[in-house]
Amino acid sequence: MTIDRPRSALMAVLLAALPAGCTPVATVGPSRPPLAVRGSTATVEIAPVLLAARDHFPDGAEVRNGGIPNLVGAAPVEGLGGGGAADVATHAETQALRYSVAHPDIRIILTVTEGLYRIVARRSAGIASVADLKGKRIAAIPTTSSGYFLARMLASQGLGLDDVEVVRVSPIETMAKELADRKVDAVAIWEPHADNALRALGTDAIELSGTSIYRERFNLNSTAAALADPARRARIVRFVRAVLAATAAIERDPRPAQALVAATGGFTADEVGRSWPHLAFPATLPGDLVDLLVDEEAWLAAQEKRPARERGELAKLIDSSVLEEALAPPR
The missing domain is CATH 3.40.190.10 (Periplasmic binding protein-like II)
Structure with a gap:
C-alpha cells in the first residue's frame, strides 16, 4: 500500500514510532496498478480506509490526499492534493450532493464513518x-x-x-x-x-x-461508469470487503488504526484518542441516508440558487449493490 502524507517531517517521526510491521509499504506487483483511493488524509474519519488498504486488501491500493473531485475530473480543492483519477474516493455526503449536480453518475457505496459533531x-x-x-x-x-x-x-x-x-x-x-x-x-x-x-x-x-441533530456520513464513493466495468467493479467490491474487515478489526482493537491515522494525518496520538468517542464506524448504508440527502439537498440548492432535486433522483446516488456483493460469500 502507498499512502500519501502531506506533512512529511512530522510523518517521519510518527511512522518511526509505530510498532514493528505497521509501516505502510507498497504491496502491488508490476503487472497491475494499485486501486486508486482518494480521500482527505488529514481526517480521522478515514481510519478504516487506511487500515483496509494496508492490512486487508492484497490487490494493493494507493491512498492519496483527495476526494470526489478525483472521481469526476473536477478541479482539485485546496488542501486536498492534486489531480489524478480515482477508482473510489471518500468524502462527506455534502460533497457527493454538490458534485453530483454536474456529475450525476457519482455513487455512494458505503458509509464508512459517522462524525458526531x-x-x-x-x-x-x-x-x-x-x-x-x-x-x-x-x-x-x-x-x-x-x-x-x-x-x-x-x-x-x-x-x-x-x-x-x-x-x-x-x-x-x-x-x-x-x-x-x-x-x-x-x-x-x-x-x-x-x-x-x-x-x-x-x-x-x-x-x-449535535448528536441528536446531525451525523456526518463519511462515505466511500465511486461512479456508475467504474461500477459498470466488470474488472474495476470486482476490485472495488473487494476493497469494500476489506473496509468491512478493517472495521471489524477496529472494533476488536482500535489502536493500530489510531496509530495509522495519526501518522498519516499528522495528528498526535492524544488528538486521535480524544476524537475517537465522537466517531462511529457503521460500515453500512444507513436506512435514513436518502432522508438526509433530501434535507441537505434543499439547503444546498438554496445556497447555490438552483432548484432542489427530487427524492427519486437523489436516491439514484446510492448504489447498495456493491455492499450486497461484498457481504455475499465469495464465489
Missing part, C-alpha cells in the same frame, strides 16, 4: 445554549458538512445563518487559536479540531452536542 463556544461570550449563538461570530466552512451542521443546529432553535456571522477560518487547524484569542465566539467543525478548541478554552468552554 458538536459546537464548542466561549461561556464568556454569553453562550450557554444554541439560542445564545444569535449575533455571534462562528467559525465554520459553509460549503461543507460543517456549514450544514451549523445550519441544522441553528434551525433547531428557530434561527438561521443570517442570525449569526459565519467566519471561514483557514487553515482549519487554527480554529482553536482563533477561538481562544476571541476572534470568534464558537466553532462548528469536525474532529480533532472541535476537541482542540475545547482544550484551548479550558473552563471557559461549553460544548453544544
